[in-house]
Amino acid sequence: MILKIDFASETPIYEQLKNQIVEGITFGLLKEGEQLPSVRQMAEDIGINMHTVNKAYSILRREGLVIIYKGSGVIVNDFSKMRNKSFLKEVPLLIKPVIAEAYCKGINEEEFLDKCKEIFNSIYKGKK
Amino acid sequence: MILKIDFASETPIYEQLKNQIVEGITFGLLKEGEQLPSVRQMAEDIGINMHTVNKAYSILRREGLVIIYKGSGVIVNDFSKMRNKSFLKEVPLLIKPVIAEAYCKGINEEEFLDKCKEIFNSIYKGKK
């Protein structure tokens, strides 16, 4: 899996890393049970500090997306069986600002939903 | 219009303020041509610094959502005629991480799109 960190971005490195791993899992680039590079290896590959990687991994563990075996390594959790209903309540809080800005800039409901559907379609494509 | 700032939030104050004004415009709480409180008045109302308000206002001007008259005040721009096609390209970048996380946590396409539609419906409700 190829990771691209934008060092000029306002988004923190650990968050970019976390997001890309989540997307890797979602879009099928990272399979269930697959092992992630060690914190040191990942840090060396990207050219960042070990602790920055560790921060991303820890967040992923807290969210249940990976399992960390102390002394062994980090593997992708079986999220197909997972169902976190509570996150459904957070979705509106996350997308409301995006929809508001989009609407102000002349983007209508159909256009917005199409973009969402495109993303879901690329998820299904990665799964087949 | 009622503004609620969460001082314990990770989201910066100026960004919360900006988002709530954008949402105010979108959901019809702020009408076109309506004047916003001055940077000093708004700062006093919320209990924050003048510069923090100014930062939010400046961002809104850069995005074309308000017009600032130096010496006079800040008014809501006529965004009904505005169409910023370039933002349509940014939408996937903004919602992709949200969809990815939602999908990992067992939320499917229908559930996600329903949340989006609910938000759009509340926009239409505010406009009628």
Added chain:
DNA sequence: TAATCTGTTATACTTAATATATAACAGATA
């Protein structure tokens, strides 16, 4: 005209988040 409002700019300061750097520790593996 003078006073007072508006946004703007400049400077200085404090706090917190981010990221790095080293080191050491305990569990797992070869």
Added chain:
DNA sequence: TATCTGTTATATATTAAGTATAACAGATTA
């Protein structure tokens, strides 16, 4: 026994965020 794994601790540098004061120029109003 080495060497890998994640983890914890400590220290440091940098940057973003927020505050505090002050001054400036344009607009408004008494």
